[in-house]
Amino acid sequence: MSRYAITGNEFCEPIELAAAETFHMDEDRFRAFYERTSRPLWAYVSRLTNDRTAADDLVQESYYRLLRVKLPDLGETHLKSYLYRIATNLVRDEWRKNKGQSFVQADVTDIPSKARQADDTENRTVLGRAMERLKPREREILWLAYVEGSSHREISEVSGVKENSVRPLLLRARRKLAQILRGAPHV
Amino acid sequence: MCNHEQDVLDAVQSGRWSDELRQHFADCSDCADLAIVAGALRQESELAMEEMRLPSASFLWWKSKLRARREAEQKVLQPVRVAEKIALAAGAAGAVGLTWWLWPANGFAMLSNMTASLTTSALALGTGAALISVLGFAVYAVIGKE
Numbered sequence: 001m002s003r004y005a006i007t008g009n010e011f012c013e014p015i016e017l018a019a020a021e022t023f024h025m026d027e028d029r030f031r032a033f034y035e036r037t038s039r040p041l042w043a044y045v046s047r048l049t050n051d052r053t054a055a056d057d058l059v060q061e062s063y064y065r066l067l068r069v070k071l072p073d074l075g076e077t078h079l080k081s082y083l084y085r086i087a088t089n090l091v092r093d094e095w096r097k098n099k100g101q102s103f104v105q106a107d108v109t110d111i112p113s114k115a116r117q118a119d120d121t122e123n124r125t126v127l128g129r130a131m132e133r134l135k136p137r138e139r140e141i142l143w144l145a146y147v148e149g150s151s152h153r154e155i156s157e158v159s160g161v162k163e164n165s166v167r168p169l170l171l172r173a174r175r176k177l178a179q180i181l182r183g184a185p186h187v
Numbered sequence: 188m189c190n191h192e193q194d195v196l197d198a199v200q201s202g203r204w205s206d207e208l209r210q211h212f213a214d215c216s217d218c219a220d221l222a223i224v225a226g227a228l229r230q231e232s233e234l235a236m237e238e239m240r241l242p243s244a245s246f247l248w249w250k251s252k253l254r255a256r257r258e259a260e261q262k263v264l265q266p267v268r269v270a271e272k273i274a275l276a277a278g279a280a281g282a283v284g285l286t287w288w289l290w291p292a293n294g295f296a297m298l299s300n301m302t303a304s305l306t307t308s309a310l311a312l313g314t315g316a317a318l319i320s321v322l323g324f325a326v327y328a329v330i331g332k333e
Contacts, residue, residue: 023255027248034244043235052238059241064251127227146196146225147232171188171217178220181227 023067034063037080040148041087048091048139050128058094062087077154084148084158088140095136130180137161138173145170189217199225267327274323281315 025033038059045062046055065086066079074082131139140159144150155170156163191211195218198204212219242250289308 023251027245030248031244034247038241038244039236039239040232042239042241043232046235046238047231052240056241060247060250063247064254067251068255127231130227142224143228143232146221146228149196167188174220174224177227178223181223 024069024071025067030063030067033076033079036076037083038063041083044084044143044148045087045091047128047131047143048088048136049094050132054094058087058090061090065090081154081157084144085160088158092136126181130177133180134173134177138169138176141166141170142173142177189215191215191218192221195221196225198222199229270323270327273326274319277319277322278316281319282312285311285315 023030041062042055042059045058046052049055049058062083066083069082069086071079071082134142137159141155141161144155144158148154150158152166152170153163155161155166159166161169191208194208198208199222208218212222241247285308289311
């Protein structure tokens with residue numbers, strides 16, 4: 001098979017070569033990185049959007065953009081921060097497209113697995129509704145801090161908030177969510 | 188923020204709460220908030236990770252390569268598409284121009300002597316089309332090299 005998309009056309013570049021040069025990591029490294037990061041990333045995006053279908057698309061798009069971007073040889077932590085930043089920006093773009101309206105309410109009865117228990121479903125519904133009452137940025141930083149265990153610096157890198165603003169924002173968001181959860185039956 | 192926050196996070200993680208920490212909640216609303224929020228978020232995260240239905244890494248890699256190649260092809264073919272549009276627009280403009288040029292001079296003659304006029308028109312249009320093709324190819328060559 002020719003390396004050229006249009007055989008004999010002197011104006012065309014070798015397309016396969018151009019495509020191969022676009023990724024900054026090889027398949028083995030990508031596979032290992034994906035295995036470590038895809039589940040937590042999907043959880044993050046699905047809970048920010050409250051829409052599993054959107055989360056599927058946004059997570060796949062995030063990995064594609066990560067592969068295509070020209071990066072220096074970053075360590076695992078920085079690469080993960082970069083991935084989360086891409087995903088966060090994509091989620092924000094979706095919010096803007098939807099004119100600030102939240103994503104479709106997830107169908108909490110559609111949970112495939114052994115974890116489908118009444119208590120879990122009830123808690124998820126409560127938390128899902130509570131999260132919807134937070135601002136998008138509040139959801140982001142709470143998740144990054146208490147699920148991902150990110151430092152204030154990492155939260156700053158991902159969310160674009162100044163590092164010294166993370167602490168007060170986090171405290172405020174935490175109080176707000178705790179108040180909502182305490183009053184959960186009325187949420 | 189309270190100094191016991193890390194202890195609370197550790198307890199949320201492990202599920203082991205000391206009596207000292209439980210007593211501390213009564214006096215510290217920040218830690219009580221943290222316990223509620225971190226506990227709920229972690230529980231949510233565990234459930235979410237069980238729900239994940241993303242494709243395998245190999246499939247995503249293959250799909251990404253395919254998409255990158257398609258985008259590279261589109262980039263390479265973009266000058267050709269531009270040249271095609273320019274040639275089409277030039278052809279249409281040439282046809283209109285020729286019609287306008289021929290009509291006033293030969294209008295009545297064309298009506299009275301249709302065959303001669305059509306021959307003239309066909310020759311003129313053929314010449315015009317040939318010129319436009321050469322022009323289109325030249326434009327494509329220039330854009331393609333860029």
